[in-house]
Amino acid sequence: MSFLFGLPLFLSIILFIFCGVALYGIAHMALALLAKVTGSDSYAVPIGAFTGTVATAWALSLGFVAADIWALNAQADRGISAERSAIQRLIGNAGPEVLNSHKLEHAVKRYQERVVRDEWQTNKNLYPARSVERSLQSIRIIIMDIARGDAPQAIIAQTVSIFDDLQEARSIRLAIANTTVDQYKWYMLISLTLLTTFAIAAVHADRVRAGRMALTLYVMTATLCLWILVIHANPYAGVEQIQASSLEIDQSL
Numbered sequence: 001m002s003f004l005f006g007l008p009l010f011l012s013i014i015l016f017i018f019c020g021v022a023l024y025g026i027a028h029m030a031l032a033l034l035a036k037v038t039g040s041d042s043y044a045v046p047i048g049a050f051t052g053t054v055a056t057a058w059a060l061s062l063g064f065v066a067a068d069i070w071a072l073n074a075q076a077d078r079g080i081s082a083e084r085s086a087i088q089r090l091i092g093n094a095g096p097e098v099l100n101s102h103k104l105e106h107a108v109k110r111y112q113e114r115v116v117r118d119e120w121q122t123n124k125n126l127y128p129a130r131s132v133e134r135s136l137q138s139i140r141i142i143i144m145d146i147a148r149g150d151a152p153q154a155i156i157a158q159t160v161s162i163f164d165d166l167q168e169a170r171s172i173r174l175a176i177a178n179t180t181v182d183q184y185k186w187y188m189l190i191s192l193t194l195l196t197t198f199a200i201a202a203v204h205a206d207r208v209r210a211g212r213m214a215l216t217l218y219v220m221t222a223t224l225c226l227w228i229l230v231i232h233a234n235p236y237a238g239v240e241q242i243q244a245s246s247l248e249i250d251q252s253l
Helices: 007-037 050-094 104-120 132-147 153-177 184-205 208-232
Strands: none
Touching: 007 050, 007 184, 007 208, 050 104, 050 132, 050 153, 050 184, 050 208, 104 153, 184 208
């Protein structure tokens, strides 16, 4: 499933249109087969309420996957906001009014640039970049050097706390990129999508024209829902990904 999450918009639309047509084709064959098997025996056709049994399970499965995806995206949004805030606060503390350290300011800006270039754009946040690790070490050494001077201890303690926030936000970003919805939940959702299709075909085995209409509506609904879930599944890849520009700061501040 993972390869679907990073597809461009056009390719994802084409792929899901194809999947929708394939699902309808399978459903139509199932409807024709069931209509032939049951024939004129109305007692062999399940009542319409039976569809609700399988469709409810499908809806619940859809809701579980959607809840996981939206929770992951919300966590990613909070994480990137925290990382950007930590960068801004460190640059603020490095300013002439506080620590007056051009070295610290330069190191923090270099960290931000290397995160965007190496971890975000190159590594897709899937694993840490050595250049970013070196930038963090440079910031750590600079803060330690400042602490050995005559800077107020309260400011040093605040700067160290902000630096800890920066490292924690980065760790969360990397962890989220490697955390996806359980594959088995996707398999369950796809399986229930097929089973719901067969259930709709079964209850319309004696009314083929109505069955075609019902299957068309369901296939369109299921395809659209699955497409929306897939494009939001990975916060850092695909159509609805969080852009690296979210980490950029106003250099004029």
